[in-house]
Amino acid sequence: xxxxxxxxxxxxxxxxxxxxxxxxxxxxxxxxxxxxxxxxxxxxxxxxxxxxxxxxxxxxxxxxxxxxxxxxxxxxxxxxxxxxxxxxxxxxxxxxxxxxxxxxxxxxxxxxxxxxxxxxxxxxxxxxxxxxxxxxxxxxxxxxxxxxxxxxxxx
Numbered sequence: 001x002x003x004x005x006x007x008x009x010x011x012x013x014x015x016x017x018x019x020x021x022x023x024x025x026x027x028x029x030x031x032x033x034x035x036x037x038x039x040x041x042x043x044x045x046x047x048x049x050x051x052x053x054x055x056x057x058x059x060x061x062x063x064x065x066x067x068x069x070x071x072x073x074x075x076x077x078x079x080x081x082x083x084x085x086x087x088x089x090x091x092x093x094x095x096x097x098x099x100x101x102x103x104x105x106x107x108x109x110x111x112x113x114x115x116x117x118x119x120x121x122x123x124x125x126x127x128x129x130x131x132x133x134x135x136x137x138x139x140x141x142x143x144x145x146x147x148x149x150x151x152x153x154x155x
Contacts, residue, residue: 010124012132016066017120019058020112022144026050030105032153040097042152047104049147051091055108059084062115065135069127076119083111 009017026047033043063084067077087107093100127135 009120010132012127012136013066013120013124016058016062017116018144019054020116023050023055023058023108023112026055027105027109029153030101034101036152036155038152038155040101042150043101044097046147046150046152047091047101053145053147055087055091059088065138066123069123069131070119074122076122080111080115080119083107083114087111 030043030047033040063081067074067080070077072078087104090100090104090107
């Protein structure tokens with residue numbers, strides 16, 4: 001039976017979990033767009049904006065500051081980097097938008113669940129207080145800003 005207890009996240013990593021929450025909402029918005037049904041190009045326009053403004057900087061931050069705590073040879077880090085590469089290709093793809101959006105929705109959600117349930121848990125176990133403090137210092141909390149120019153998921 002799956003354990004559904006909330007994950008205890010150390011303060012230093014909480015901002016990343018909040019960013020993950022917004023990306024999970026992106027997955028939900030894609031699903032809602034398909035249910036409506038919304039023309040895929042409208043969804044893709046929003047997804048492209050979200051990738052550029054939120055996901056791409058998030059991936060860069062993780063790869064530069066978070067993943068190195070475990071080392072580049074760590075199997076979880078290798079998996080995370082491979083998933084980032086795959087997701088970037090999906091976001092940047094121009095062929096078969098409907099299929100790409102389906103893959104983004106599925107794979108982004110799986111990736112976030114992996115980071116939250118496995119990778120971040122491992123980081124919390126091995127990171128030194130100094131490393132956690134450095135993570136906390138390098139990130140300035142920003143209020144999430146969404147692109148509400150076409151709220152296709154509500155109509």
